[in-house]
Amino acid sequence: MKTEFIRTDLLIIGGGTAGCWAAITAAQTGRRILICEKAHIKRSGCLAAGVNALNAYITKGKTPQDYADYCKQDAAGIARDDLLLSLAERFNSVTARLEELGLVILKDADGNYVSRGWRNIKINGENIKPLLAEAVSRYDNITVRNHVNITDLAVSGNRVQGAYGIGIRDDTFYCIEAPAVLIATGGAAGLYRPNNPGFSRHKMWYPPFNTGAGYAMGIRHGAEMTTMEMRFIALRCKDTIAPTGTLAQGVGARQINAAGEVYEQKYGLTTSERVYGTVRENLEGRGPCYLRTEGISPEQDDALIKAYLNMAPSQTLRWIEQGKLPSQQNVEIEGTEPYIVGGHTASGFWVDASRATTIGGLYAAGDVAGGAPQKYVTGALAEGEIAAESISRYLDTAPAAALDPDDLDAHRQEIERYLAPAEPENPDTAETLEAAMQQVMDTCAGGIGTHYQYSAAQLAKADAEIRLLEQRTERLHAADFYALMQIYELRERLTVCRCVIAHLNARKETRWHCFAERTDFPLRDDRDFRCFVNSRLEGGEFRIILRDLRARGGECNEHPD
Amino acid sequence: MSIRIDAAACIGCGRCTEICPGSLILRGADGKARLRDVRDCWGCTSCLKECPVHAIRFYLGADIGGRGSELHTEQQGNILHWIIDLPDGTRRDIPVNQKESNRY
Ligand SMILES: Cc1cc2nc3c(=O)[nH]c(=O)nc-3n(C[C@H](O)[C@H](O)[C@H](O)COP(=O)(O)OP(=O)(O)OC[C@H]3O[C@@H](n4cnc5c(N)ncnc54)[C@H](O)[C@@H]3O)c2cc1C
Numbered sequence: 001m002k003t004e005f006i007r008t009d010l011l012i013i014g015g016g017t018a019g020c021w022a023a024i025t026a027a028q029t030g031r032r033i034l035i036c037e038k039a040h041i042k043r044s045g046c047l048a049a050g051v052n053a054l055n056a057y058i059t060k061g062k063t064p065q066d067y068a069d070y071c072k073q074d075a076a077g078i079a080r081d082d083l084l085l086s087l088a089e090r091f092n093s094v095t096a097r098l099e100e101l102g103l104v105i106l107k108d109a110d111g112n113y114v115s116r117g118w119r120n121i122k123i124n125g126e127n128i129k130p131l132l133a134e135a136v137s138r139y140d141n142i143t144v145r146n147h148v149n150i151t152d153l154a155v156s157g158n159r160v161q162g163a164y165g166i167g168i169r170d171d172t173f174y175c176i177e178a179p180a181v182l183i184a185t186g187g188a189a190g191l192y193r194p195n196n197p198g199f200s201r202h203k204m205w206y207p208p209f210n211t212g213a214g215y216a217m218g219i220r221h222g223a224e225m226t227t228m229e230m231r232f233i234a235l236r237c238k239d240t241i242a243p244t245g246t247l248a249q250g251v252g253a254r255q256i257n258a259a260g261e262v263y264e265q266k267y268g269l270t271t272s273e274r275v276y277g278t279v280r281e282n283l284e285g286r287g288p289c290y291l292r293t294e295g296i297s298p299e300q301d302d303a304l305i306k307a308y309l310n311m312a313p314s315q316t317l318r319w320i321e322q323g324k325l326p327s328q329q330n331v332e333i334e335g336t337e338p339y340i341v342g343g344h345t346a347s348g349f350w351v352d353a354s355r356a357t358t359i360g361g362l363y364a365a366g367d368v369a370g371g372a373p374q375k376y377v378t379g380a381l382a383e384g385e386i387a388a389e390s391i392s393r394y395l396d397t398a399p400a401a402a403l404d405p406d407d408l409d410a411h412r413q414e415i416e417r418y419l420a421p422a423e424p425e426n427p428d429t430a431e432t433l434e435a436a437m438q439q440v441m442d443t444c445a446g447g448i449g450t451h452y453q454y455s456a457a458q459l460a461k462a463d464a465e466i467r468l469l470e471q472r473t474e475r476l477h478a479a480d481f482y483a484l485m486q487i488y489e490l491r492e493r494l495t496v497c498r499c500v501i502a503h504l505n506a507r508k509e510t511r512w513h514c515f516a517e518r519t520d521f522p523l524r525d526d527r528d529f530r531c532f533v534n535s536r537l538e539g540g541e542f543r544i545i546l547r548d549l550r551a552r553g554g555e556c557n558e559h560p561d
Numbered sequence: 562m563s564i565r566i567d568a569a570a571c572i573g574c575g576r577c578t579e580i581c582p583g584s585l586i587l588r589g590a591d592g593k594a595r596l597r598d599v600r601d602c603w604g605c606t607s608c609l610k611e612c613p614v615h616a617i618r619f620y621l622g623a624d625i626g627g628r629g630s631e632l633h634t635e636q637q638g639n640i641l642h643w644i645i646d647l648p649d650g651t652r653r654d655i656p657v658n659q660k661e662s663n664r665y
Binding site: 038039040042043044045048049052053104105106114116122123124125126127146147168169196198199200201202203204207208209239240246247249250251300303304305306307309310313314316317318320321322482485 | 562563579580581582583584597599600601602603604605606607611619620621622623624625626627628629630632641643645647653655657659660661662663664665
């Protein structure tokens with residue numbers, strides 16, 4: 001195994017939406033920036049297939065505060081006003097910059113952006129990731145290492161010193177020394193049994209390659225995490241798991257049950273209530289549920305077929321090969337398995353206004369950062385920008401970084417252990433243990449199989465099972481560096497699972513249907529749980545910290561419990 | 562849902578191997594592209610767009626209602642052609658102008 005040692009001023013882990021934007025922002029200061037990306041920045045992460053709209057934009061007559069208020073209301077209060085506002089204030093400037101980079105945005109005759117609802121604008125988002133990658137390539141002081149998967153942070157004395165990684169195409173152990181590190185690894189998919197666990201197991205909404213690495217690295221080093229219990233469950237087109245917003249907001253399709261009744265109002269219109277309504281209608285025998293598209297015009301059919309090709313081509317392929325266009329057949333919908341995604345809900349690192357985590361020199365942006373739901377693309381860009389600006393200031397006085405030789409050795413030895421010949425009597429593989437983890441999470445921690453519900457007794461079982469699986473990862477064997485990455489991905493997911501279970505257990509109420517729905521505490525409890533549920537891993541156990549809704553990170557505003 | 566790589570058409574340029582967001586495409590001993598595991602494809606179609614000889618076809622698995630059609634893309638200037646070959650031998654070509662926004 002080769003070892004490569006790299007020194008840089010700023011290491012960005014994950015060259016996705018937030019990571020690329022942070023790089024081009026920080027590059028203005030002339031500092032050396034290194035992006036380590038597990039895939040290739042031209043088509044990695046959430047934006048690989050393209051996106052259908054910019055979901056977060058301040059349209060005429062609206063203010064950033066309106067957006068923040070909407071997000072707080074949708075999250076039943078559990079969101080940071082300061083973080084949301086700081087993002088919303090930049091939605092429009094990052095959009096203007098995206099347009100300069102080449103993103104096609106729909107305009108009316110007067111040259112104004114055309115909105116979809118009051119906070120979305122219409123684009124052609126198919127090539128949004130190649131455009132970001134191209135922007136990154138214009139800076140000499142940004143180095144991109146594609147196919148380098150970061151496996152752990154190097155932290156001493158609660159200050160980040162860099163990170164370790166594996167080059168999956170050059171079979172290399174990477175040791176990176178950096179006084180500042182930005183985590184931008186996105187959220188976590190693949191924790192729960194997916195909608196189609198067989199041949200199409202990776203036909204998920206969230207990228208199956210975003211494994212929660214950033215959360216896991218932070219958790220392991222004792223970073224404070226927030227709201228990991230607020231899972232995101234997407235309402236999607238059945239089978240293809242394609243987004244539904246284009247149908248609901250684009251052509252005004254309503255949610256109907258098998259009898260053709262519009263059921264949305266019955267359950268409420270927040271993001272979680274829309275999923276919940278669909279689950280209930282099915283459970284009560286009124287399913288399947290659909291988005292009512294029958295009767296739309298041929299022009300609308302044509303526009304939808306193209307719009308889906310720009311972000312979720314499976315859905316267009318389905319319409320064409322089944323010979324039924326949306327005007328001829330309503331589109332069946334279903335809830336996905338739960339994901340942990342800080343760009344949709346508020347899960348992730350507990351950060352202060354500068355996006356500093358509770359580990360010195362470590363910053364977070366995008367889906368990995370908590371507290372601010374409904375960031376989407378423009379919020380991830382805005383957050384990358386804020387973090388990059390903060391890091392540039394931090395670097396003016398930051399102490400030099402130094403990897404601890406013992407820590408480095410331990411990381412090298414761990415890799416060598418996994419690469420050593422397999423134990424002949426061990427039947428476990430990363431694949432079998434992943435399936436076991438997804439099964440446990442599905443049945444005991446509120447997956448699709450239990451209609452997203454769970455109780456304390458089930459969670460206790462889930463926790464015990466996940467711990468056992470964690471132990472079994474120690475004896476796994478990797479035949480090559482790709483298999484090695486799969487072992488690390490499994491370990492990341494297991495760490496995130498344990499944290500999610502601890503959080504689900506700590507919020508002893510039901511504030512959001514489906515997202516965190518308890519059978520033993522079915523009601524909302526504003527007296528005890530109108531607060532953030534935060535945690536830190538200490539000595540192998542999660543310590544839960546309830547924080548006041550006014551807490552701003554960097555302070556210790558504990559919730560009076 | 563997954564992809565099929567036409568080994569006869571593949572020229573072994575390695576572009577799909579480079580681009581796949583899951584690093585799922587290998588180059589075999591013959592230099593040609595090979596998918597590690599059909600079940601691991603996310604369906605983003607990045608490899609289709611990257612392939613210079615249209616050797617990669619995308620299809621929906623039967624478990625999610627797939628009927629055996631195959632999709633590939635061909636770029637002509639600003640027009641990205643999405644071409645679907647149906648099992649009955651017919652072909653649908655859906656041209657999308659990349660300089661035009663989605664209407665919805
Ligand atoms: C299918 C889909 C459709 C969406 N559609 C829209 C839309 O239409 N409009 C909208 O506004 N928002 C949309 N969103 C949301 C939006 O795209 C995301 O919130 C946003 O892109 C997240 O940015 P990010 O930087 O946090 O994550 P990403 O862009 O996913 O970046 C994370 C990066 O980290 C890399 N990485 C992960 N782990 C490691 C590791 N260990 N080492 C190195 N690299 C690593 C990944 O490969 C990836 O490149 C959509 C999301 C999805 C999944």
